Amino acid sequence: MGKPTTTRRTSIGSQRNPASEEAILQAAQAILLEGGLQAFSIEAVAKRAKAGKPTIYRWWPSKAALLLDVYHRQKDGVPHPDTGDVREDLVQFLAGLMGFWRDGGGAIFRSIIAEAQSDAGALEALQSYVLSRCLQTGEILRRGQARGTVRNDIDPDLVIELFSSFAWSRLLTSRLEVTRQQVEQIVSAVVDGVAAESQHQ
Structure with missing residues (x-):
């Protein structure tokens, strides 16, 4: 043979x-x-x-690019809802992201973050990815601005980084078991600070 x-x-x-x-x-x-x-x-x-x-x-062209492609195609399942309510949209998005990471996606993203600490190409790819994600998720707040429920003097992409900071902290310390009530508290703390004056009345 x-x-x-x-x-x-x-x-x-x-x-x-x-x-x-x-x-x-x-x-x-x-x-x-x-x-x-x-x-x-x-x-x-x-x-x-x-x-x-x-x-x-x-x-x-790099290991990081392949890592991000694997991660991104999995992350398509994370919701970017448009319910007409900024608060509910943000709750659904953040809860969906935490659930996606908890179900396995977080392991891949942690690998990408780790790679970026020692590889300039990986860091550049991660920076580009994070900026694009903030831009996409920032649409939730931009829609609120268009409806007059979010102040026009805030930068949506910058505010979204506040949610990213919470999510990354939980990811990197393996604390992804988050309840909807906890997510609602985080969202309320931010939204109450960016809501238009009429929304506080």
Whole structure:
């Protein structure tokens, strides 16, 4: 009998092959969840996905870029609601984020943060990602400004960082068991400080 052959997924140049992309992302996610950042490497992902390292580096120029892609595709399930009420939108968003992290997404994001402490490329990728997320979530407050329920002199993206600070603190200290009541208290503390005068009456 001849030596068994290993099926290898092929790429199609700079254009991503959907099957290969999915295999790489699934392999990266599995490695992170099973072994954490210590077990994660482009070599390990390539071996598990049966893909070439040049393909991975062509599509993801750094390990951090691949980490963020894995994380981002999972995070699509975090709600960005538009109920017409800023307070309720923020509660649903923050509770959804904490739940997503508690259910496994937090392990990957902690890995990204850890990587950013010693790798300039990872830090740059993380900074870009955080800014884009603050911009997206800031829409909740911008909608409130348009409705006249949030003061126009506040910076929505900056205020959103207050919620990020709470969430990151809980993530990095493994305290993700948060009740809706606790989330409501956090949201109220911030919203009461940015609400238009008519909202306090």
